[in-house]
Amino acid sequence: MKQLIFFFIMCIAFFQATAQTTINITTDKTSSLVFPNPILHVDRGAKAILVQGIKDAPHVLLVKAAAKNFSETNLSVVTIDGTVYSFAVRYLSQPEEQVYHVAVKKNSPLQNYATGILDNPQTIKGIRDRKWDMVAEVTGIYIQSDVLYFQLHLTNNSPIDFEPELIRLFIRDRKKANRTAVQEQELSPLLVTANPGVIKAMTSHTLVIAVQKFTIPDAKQMLMQLMEKNGGRHLQLKISNKKLMQSILLPDYASKEKNTP
Numbered sequence: 001m002k003q004l005i006f007f008f009i010m011c012i013a014f015f016q017a018t019a020q021t022t023i024n025i026t027t028d029k030t031s032s033l034v035f036p037n038p039i040l041h042v043d044r045g046a047k048a049i050l051v052q053g054i055k056d057a058p059h060v061l062l063v064k065a066a067a068k069n070f071s072e073t074n075l076s077v078v079t080i081d082g083t084v085y086s087f088a089v090r091y092l093s094q095p096e097e098q099v100y101h102v103a104v105k106k107n108s109p110l111q112n113y114a115t116g117i118l119d120n121p122q123t124i125k126g127i128r129d130r131k132w133d134m135v136a137e138v139t140g141i142y143i144q145s146d147v148l149y150f151q152l153h154l155t156n157n158s159p160i161d162f163e164p165e166l167i168r169l170f171i172r173d174r175k176k177a178n179r180t181a182v183q184e185q186e187l188s189p190l191l192v193t194a195n196p197g198v199i200k201a202m203t204s205h206t207l208v209i210a211v212q213k214f215t216i217p218d219a220k221q222m223l224m225q226l227m228e229k230n231g232g233r234h235l236q237l238k239i240s241n242k243k244l245m246q247s248i249l250l251p252d253y254a255s256k257e258k259n260t261p
Contacts, residue, residue, distance in 0.1 A: 021085075023075075023100055024092035025049070025065045031095065033061040033087075036104040036111070037079040037191050045073035049089055058188075065091055083110075113144055113250055114193040114208040117151050124246055129235045133158035134199075136226055136235040139206070141243065144250035146213045147190065150224070155204040162199040165229035167192065169211060171220050187211050187222070216241035 025031050038058035042051050048070035052062045061077060068091060075087045083105050104111050120140055127138035133156070140151035156162045169187035191210040199205050209224075216222055222239040 021100070021102075022088040022090060023063065024090050024095035024097070025063055026091065026093055026095055027065045027068055029064070029095070029098060031063045031097075032099045033063060033077070033102060034099065035059045035061070035077065035079050035085070035102045037083070038188070039077055039079055041078040043076040045075060045089070046070065048091075049073060049075060051075070063089075068093070110147065110191050110210055111193065113142075113147070114149060114191055114210055117142055117149055117208050117250075118194055118206055120151060122153075123248060124243065127237050127239055127243060129237050131233045131235055134162050134228075134233045134235065136224075136237060138224070138237055138239065138243075141239075141247045142250050143213065143247040144252070148211050148213050148244070148247065149250075150209045150211070151206060152209060152224075153204065153206045154199050154226075156199040156201055159201050161201050162233060163197065163229045163231075164199075164226050166225070166227040167209065168225040168227070169209070169222065170225075171214070171216060171222050174219055174221050187214065215244060 023031060023033070036059065039053060039061055042053075042061065044051060048065060048067050050064045050066045054060045054062065059079075063075070070091050072088060072090050075089050077085045077087075079085070085102060085105075117140065122139040124138065124140055129136050135155040135157065137153050137155075138150055139153045140149075142149040142151070154162070167189070169189065171185040171187065173183055189209050189211055192207060193210075194205070194207045196205050196207070216239075218241070222244075224237040224239065226235040228234060
C-alpha cells in the first residue's frame, strides 16, 4: 500500500516539477539538503547519486556523487506533510554551495493551518506547567483531517533566556505497576512552526506543533516535555483524552478553494 502511495505522489511530482532547483554535487564532498519538515520518501533519478538520511535529524538529507561527470539527473523528495520537492542534480568537481536550505512551499496545507492557528485566542485551559518563572501552556487543540495541532504558549518571566533543547511528545501509562516497565509510545511531530530557538528573558512566544491524529486509552496519558539546554527548567505538560475530545475542527481550506468561483 505504501508503495502505491509513493508511486502516486511521485507521479504528481513529475507533472508539477516544471521549475526545479539545481544542486551541484561531487565525489569527495557531501552536500546537505535541509527541509522544513521531516522526509518521508526519496527518489533518485540515477544511481550516480548517493543519498542518506539522518536518524536524529529527519529533515536533513545528505547527497553525494557516486561517480564523476555523470549526466544531469533529478532527485525528488516528499516530506511528511505531503509536499513534493524536485531538484535537478549536476556534477561539479568543486561546488561552491554545500548546504541547501529548502524553503517551505506556500501551498503546504500543514504549514497554512499551523500558521493560521498561531494568533488564535485561548480555547482550552488546564494544561500548564511552571518552573522557575518559565511557564508552558497548551492554549488550543485543533484538528483537520488526520492531523492534530497543539497551540503552545511559552512565557519567560525570569531574567535568564530559555533555550529548549528538545520538545518530546509521547503516550505513557498513568501509573507504573509493580515490577513492570513503563510503556511509552513516541509521537513524532510532523511540523513545529514559529519555533524561535530561544525564549528571551521577560518575553513570551507561541508556537504550533502538528502531529498525526491519535487518541489516548483510559489508563494512559500524553506527555509533552520541553527540556532546557544546559539548564534545569524542564517542563512537562499532561494531556488526557478528555482534553483531546475538546479539539476544535478546522475548516477544509482545500474544499473552500475549489468552491471559490
